[in-house]
Every structure is written in structure tokens, then in C-alpha cells.
Amino acid sequence: MASRPRQVQRVRRTRAAAMVVTPAIGALLVAVWAIRLSAAVISVPADGNLQAALDQARPGDTILLKAGATYTGNFVLPAKNGDRPILIRTSAFDRRLPVEGGRIDPTFASLMPKLKSPNSQPILRTAPGASHWRIMLVEFVGNGSNNDMIVLGDGSSAQRTIESMPTDLVLDRLLVRGDAEKGQKRGISLNSGSTSIRNSYIANIKSVGQESQAIAGWNGSGPYLIENNFLEAAGVNILFGGADPSIPELIPTDITIRRNHITKNPEWQGSNWTVKNLLELKLGRRVLIEGNLIEYCWTAAQPGYAVLFTVRNQDGRAPWSTIEDVVLRNNLVRHSAGGINILGTDSNAPSATASKIAITNNLFHDINHREWGGNGAFLLIGGKATNVTVDHNTVLHSGNLVTAYGDTRGTPDPMPGFRFTNNLAQHNANGVFGNAIGVGNQAIAAYFPDGLVRANVLAGGQSSRYPAGNFFPSVTQFMTDFVDANKGDFRLSPRSAYRRAGTDGGDLGVNHDQLNRALEAQDR
Numbered sequence: 380m381a382s383r384p385r386q387v388q389r390v391r392r393t394r395a396a397a398m399v400v401t402p403a404i405g406a407l408l409v410a411v412w413a414i415r416l417s418a419a420v421i422s423v424p425a426d427g428n429l430q431a432a433l434d435q436a437r438p439g440d441t442i443l444l445k446a447g448a449t450y451t452g453n454f455v456l457p458a459k460n461g462d463r464p465i466l467i468r469t470s471a472f473d474r475r476l477p478v479e480g481g482r483i484d485p486t487f488a489s490l491m492p493k494l495k496s497p498n499s500q501p502i503l504r505t506a507p508g509a510s511h512w513r514i515m516l517v518e519f520v521g522n523g524s525n526n527d528m529i530v531l532g533d534g535s536s537a538q539r540t541i542e543s544m545p546t547d548l549v550l551d552r553l554l555v556r557g558d559a560e561k562g563q564k565r566g567i568s569l570n571s572g573s574t575s576i577r578n579s580y581i582a583n584i585k586s587v588g589q590e591s592q593a594i595a596g597w598n599g600s601g602p603y604l605i606e607n608n609f610l611e612a613a614g615v616n617i618l619f620g621g622a623d624p625s626i627p628e629l630i631p632t633d634i635t636i637r638r639n640h641i642t643k644n645p646e647w648q649g650s651n652w653t654v655k656n657l658l659e660l661k662l663g664r665r666v667l668i669e670g671n672l673i674e675y676c677w678t679a680a681q682p683g684y685a686v687l688f689t690v691r692n693q694d695g696r697a698p699w700s701t702i703e704d705v706v707l708r709n710n711l712v713r714h715s716a717g718g719i720n721i722l723g724t725d726s727n728a729p730s731a732t733a734s735k736i737a738i739t740n741n742l743f744h745d746i747n748h749r750e751w752g753g754n755g756a757f758l759l760i761g762g763k764a765t766n767v768t769v770d771h772n773t774v775l776h777s778g779n780l781v782t783a784y785g786d787t788r789g790t791p792d793p794m795p796g797f798r799f800t801n802n803l804a805q806h807n808a809n810g811v812f813g814n815a816i817g818v819g820n821q822a823i824a825a826y827f828p829d830g831l832v833r834a835n836v837l838a839g840g841q842s843s844r845y846p847a848g849n850f851f852p853s854v855t856q857f858m859t860d861f862v863d864a865n866k867g868d869f870r871l872s873p874r875s876a877y878r879r880a881g882t883d884g885g886d887l888g889v890n891h892d893q894l895n896r897a898l899e900a901q902d903r
Contacts, residue, residue, distance in 0.1 A: 418463075422470070423450070424447050429494075430454055435470040438463035438511065444492035449520075453500045456545070462676065464549070468607040469516040476516055476552070482578045482607050483552040485766030487520055491554060496528075504530035505545035505571065507538070515551035523561025525586065534598045536625040541600055544626075546572025550579060552797075557583035562591065566612070569596030575604040585652040587614035590621075595691075597622045597662065602633035609640045613652040614680075616641045620661025623697040630701065632664040636671065636821040640901070645714070654679035657715070661691035666705045670897030676715040678752025682761065683716025685746075688736055700845040701731035708737070709897030715745040716753025718776065723764030723785075723794065737768045742869060744778035755776040757804065758889040761814075766796035771881070773869050773888035774804035780837065782824035784814035791816060799832035801881040803888030805854060806840030819844030828871035834882045850887075852878065 418439040421432045432442050433454060438461030444450065446469045459465065469476070471490040477483055494517060496502045502519050505512075519528050523683075532538060532545050548571055557563030562585035567576060567663045581593045593615035594605060610616045617639075619631050641657050648654075657676050660666060668686075686707065692700040712718065723733040748755035750787035755778030762765065762785050774780070781799065785792040791813065801810075811832065813822025823830055823846070833848040838857030842849070852860070860875040862868040870891050871878055877887040 381758060390575055407582065417557065417558070424448075430638065431902050433457060434573045436465045438465060441466045443470045444517065445469065445598045446490050446492060449493045449495060451495050451497050452492065453496055453498070453874045454503045456505045456512045457504065458506050458510065459903070462511055462547070464511045464513045464547070466518060467512070471516070472748045474750045476615055476691045477578065480607070481552070482609065483554060483580050484609070485554060485556075485580065488554060491516055491889070492519040493518045493520050496522055496524070496755035499524040499526045501527050502530075504801065505532060505548070507533070507543045508544070509545040511547045513549040513551065514553065515549070516553075518554035519556070521557035521563040521583065523563065523590065525564045527565040527568040528555055528557075528563060528709055529566065530568045530600045531574060532568070532572075534568055534570045534622060538570065538598055539625050541572070541626065544570070544572045544599060545573070548574045550574075550576045553579040553749040555579065555762060557585060559583055562586050562613070563708070564589065565576065565595055566593045567595075569594055569603065570599035572600050573602055574599075575606070576606065576608060577606040578608065579610045582611040584611065585647070587651045587653060590614035590653060590655060592616070592618050594618070595621060596631055598624045598626060598629065600626075600629060601631045603631065603635065605634070605636045605639060607638045607728045609642075611642055611644060613643060613647060614655050615657070615659050616643070617658045618661070620659070620691055620700070621693055623694040623700075624662075624690065628699050630662055630664045630699070634663055634666040636666070636668045638670045638897070639672075641671055641673045645675050648677050655681040656683070656687050659687040659689070660702050660705065661689055661693065662697075662700050662702065663705065664701070664703045668705070668707045669709050670899070671710045672711045672898065673710055674714045676751065678716045683753040684720040685712050685715040685718060689720060689722035690725050690730050690733050690762070692725045692730040694879060696726040698729040699731060700725065702733040703735055705736045706739070707741060708739045708776045709894050710741045711894070711898060712746075713740060714751065714753035715746055716748060717755065717759065717778075718746050718757040718774070719759070720742050720762040721758070721762075721764050721767060723762035726762065732765060733762055734765045736764065736766070738768070739768065739770045740889055740893055741772045741896060743772065744867065744869065745773045746774070746778075748777050756782050757779075758782070759784070761792070764794050766783060767794065768798040769800070769802060769887070770798065771801045771887070771889060772803070775869070776805065776807070778807060779809045779812045780804050780806065781811045782814065783812070783822055786815070791825040795829055795830050796829040800834050801879065801883070801885070801887050802835045804838070805857065806837040806851075810837055810840050811845070820846065834880060834887065836877060836887055848882070
């Protein structure tokens with residue numbers, strides 16, 4: 380066998396303890412040693428050829444990049460035969476870096492190798508069929524171009540089959556930073572198969588005159604895990620959809636978005652950066668959004684809703700587009716112009732209908748049009764969305780609680796299966812409002828004819844305008860039911876009448892113990 384290149388250091392063999400070797404054990408040892416001998420460590424010096432190392436690497440190898448060195452190029456992860464991951468990482472010792480499961484931040488930048496593009500092309504992309512790559516403890520440095528920094532899979536018509544899609548990819552403890560002055564269009568383009576993005580820091584993703592995204596995907600199958608990341612972007616921090624899939628009938632599926640800090644820099648308010656929302660699904664199935672801190676969104680290029688579930692057949696070539704089986708639970712959403720916007724069907728092109736969206740045990744705080752613009756509404760819903768559940772949320776907002784809209788030839792479009800239960804909120808001027816219909820029972824009958832609205836606090840509202848079984852304290856009384864609303868402690872006080880008042884026997888509003896467990900490790 381030809382000798383490996385000079386920069387390759389073979390993995391040192393270890394001495395096995397003495398044992399009685401049966402034929403079965405002997406066969407196993409042969410297999411184990413074959414694996415060990417086939418793995419290598421490829422060290423790429425500061426002036427080395429990273430692409431050559433990527434091309435040479437075999438399944439099971441490790442590519443070590445020199446801590447602090449800069450590697451400039453448009454690098455490609457090639458397809459390999461085999462299912463053992465190839466690892467790309469810093470040469471710095473693990474003891475100086477965040478442990479597995481710990482989130483990276485810029486204070487560790489000096490210990491990380493830096494990858495940078497010399498032009499407007501991506502720093503790193505995958506070849507068709509690339510699989511089993513793991514990249515960790517590496518920094519990606521933006522150059523201010525209107526392009527993507529990391530491209531996983533292909534969002535264009537060049538990727539038309541599941542078989543050609545890259546898969547089994549892991550990005551762990553990466554720094555991905557756009558240029559501080561010029562920004563960057565997109566951090567990670569996510570159009571692959573099974574992929575994890577975790578424990579990473581993506582920031583300064585911002586653009587003028589076009590939408591920027593920290594993470595965006597539309598032509599990949601999933602499953603996806605986006606966990607424990609800091610995600611900062613001006614346009615949309617996390618987006619699924621926004622362009623039609625080139626793979627027929629494709630819907631990104633089995634998406635978990637968990638324990639991330641999803642934010643915009645409040646210093647961008649009033650700037651030229653194009654600002655839209657914090658998390659948006661235009662296409663997706665079986666999505667869990669849990670334990671995230673979601674904050675800072677204001678009226679700019681859009682009205683400023685924090686979270687959007689809006690079905691879009693974006694370019695008119697994907698009539699199967701839908702949003703199904705979505706759970707938004709145990710999140711803290713704050714400092715925004717609006718809460719949630721749900722659109723059941725595309726108003727511009729044929730699409731399927733959004734269904735089975737559950738919004739449970741979330742705290743919405745400082746949803747305030749006076750501070751952030753917009754209308755301060757908690758929930759905007761229309762387009763025939765079906766089976767939407769809103770249960771056990773605590774909402775501090777300044778506008779309508781629910782605004783329902785959508786009609787066919789002047790007749791409101793009903794949205795079957797709507798459930799609004801066990802929530803703590805203010806009524807404000809219009810409470811549950813139906814466009815062109817009115818407030819309360821009229822809106823519910825027109826837009827949610829089989830709906831259930833029960834065991835909610837609608838502070839400041841009139842009981843005569845709503846179904847029986849809801850609560851209507853004054854706003855002053857409502858605020859005194861919390862432990863200390865002025866300090867952001869929205870737990871129910873021990874004396875509150877809304878303890879154990881829910882349809883399920885629980886306290887109304889958020890279960891704060893569940894919320895805090897889910898938010899563990901977030902900066903609150």
C-alpha cells in the first residue's frame with residue numbers, strides 16, 4: 380500500500396491486554412484493528428492545502444486545522460464511500476474549549492482555525508451525495524458578500540432527487556460571523572438530509588434590500604436538529620420555505636428547534652438593515668419548537684410578528700406546500716411588535732392547508748406596539764387554518780388577543796378545530812376580534828363555529844360578549860395576581876383565584892416549572 384502524505388500521522392496502536400483468543404474473538408479483533416489502522420489524523424499546517432486534505436480523507440479520519448490559522452478558499456466536502464464520519468476540527472486541546480453540549484462564543488475565537496472565502500462564493504459547500512462529515516470548533520469568517528457562508532445540499536434545480544442529497548452532517552460548536560459592517564446574506568443554507576446544527580454561534584447576518592437568514596432551508600428532507608445555538612439575523616433568523624423545492628412533493632420533515640437564543644440586535648432598530656421576523660415556517664411537517672428564548676423584533680420590512688406559520692407555494696410550482704403537526708411549547712417570546720401570525724393557505728397560489736398547530740405553555744412578554752411598532756397583537760390567524768390549539772400561555776401584550784380574518788365572496792372562512800383554553804391575557808380594546816364581524820361571540824361564531832374558548836382570563840373584557848366559563852378581572856386585579864409583574868415574575872401568586880382553575884385542573888397560564896426546565900442554559 381502506498382505511503383500516506385507527509386502531513387498524515389497514523390493513529391497510534393494501543394496494546395491489548397492478554398486474553399484467550401477464540402475464533403469469534405479473533406475475528407472481532409481483526410475487524411477492530413482494521414478499523415483502527417485505517418483511521419488517520421491529517422494535520423493541515425497554516426499554509427497547507429485544506430482541499431487536498433478533504434479529498435484525501437477516508438471515512439474515520441480526523442482533519443486537524445491549526446488553531447488561529449486562516450484558510451482561504453471555496454472548500455468542498457466530497458462524497459466518500461463508507462458510513463464512518465470524517466471529523467474536521469481545531470488542533471487546540473479540548474480542555475481549553477467548551478465541552479460537548481456547551482455553546483461556543485467569540486471568547487474562544489483565538490483557539491479556532493478560521494475559514495474564509497476570497498470571493499462571493501460560499502466558504503464551504505457539499506458535493507452531491509456527500510455524507511458523514513462532522514465539523515466542530517472551527518470559525519467561518521464572513522467577507523460581507525451577498526451570499527451564503529456554509530451550503531449544505533443544493534437549493535437549486537440541480538438537486539432533484541433524495542439520493543443526490545448530502546446527509547448525515549454535524550456542525551458542532553462553530554463560530555459563523557458575518558462582516559460587522561457589511562453583514563452577510565445567509566449563515567447556513569440547509570438543503571440536506573439528516574443534519575445537526577448545535578452549540579454554535581451565528582451572528583451579524585444582515586443585509587440591506589434583501590432578506591438575510593442565519594439558517595434557511597427549502598430543498599432538503601430532514602430530519603434536522605437545531606439545538607443550543609445563538610442565532611442572530613436581521614431578516615429571518617430561522618426559515619423553512621421561501622423558495623419552491625426542486626424535489627417533487629418534498630416537505631422538510633422532523634425538525635427540532637430546541638434551546639436556542641434567537642434574536643436580533645436591538646441596536647439595529649432604525650437602521651437600514653432589512654428586518655422581518657424571528658422564526659418562520661412556510662413549509663414543514665412534524666416540527667417541535669421548544670425551550671427557546673425568542674426576542675427583539677420590530678416593525679420594518681414586515682409588521683414585526685416574532686413567529687410566523689404561513690403556508691406559501693412561494694414560486695407557484697409546489698402546490699403540495701403545507702405546514703403540519705407543529706408544536707410551539709415552553710418558549711419565552713418577548714420584546715416584539717406582534718406574537719404569532721398563522722396563514723392556513725397561500726393567498727397567491729394553490730397550496731395545501733396548515734393543520735395541527737399547538738401553541739402551549741409559552742410566556743409572551745412585552746408584545747408591545749408602543750415600543751416596537753406594529754399592532755401589538757398576540758395571534759393573527761386566517762386562511763382556513765385547521766386544528767389550531769392555544770393552551771396554557773401567559774400573554775402580556777398591547778393589541779388584540781386574537782385577530783381572525785379571511786373570507787370567500789364576503790363570507791368569513793371558518794377555521795375548524797380551534798381551541799383557546801387556559802390562557803392568561805389582557806383583553807385590551809378588541810380581545811378576540813373577527814375582521815368585518817366584531818368582538819367576542821360574533822367573531823367566534825363566524826370564524827371558529829366549532830371552536831372552544833374556555834377557562835381563559837381576558838382581563839378588562841366584558842363577560843357578556845364571550846362564552847361562559849371564562850374570567851374577566853380588571854387589568855389592575857390581573858396584574859396583582861402575579862408574584863411581581865413589574866420585575867418580570869409572572870408566576871401566579873399563592874392567593875390567585877386562577878390556581879387549579881384550568882379545564883385540566885391545573886393553574887391558568889404558563890406552568891413555570893416546565894418552562895424553566897425547557898429554557899435551561901438560556902440567557903434570560
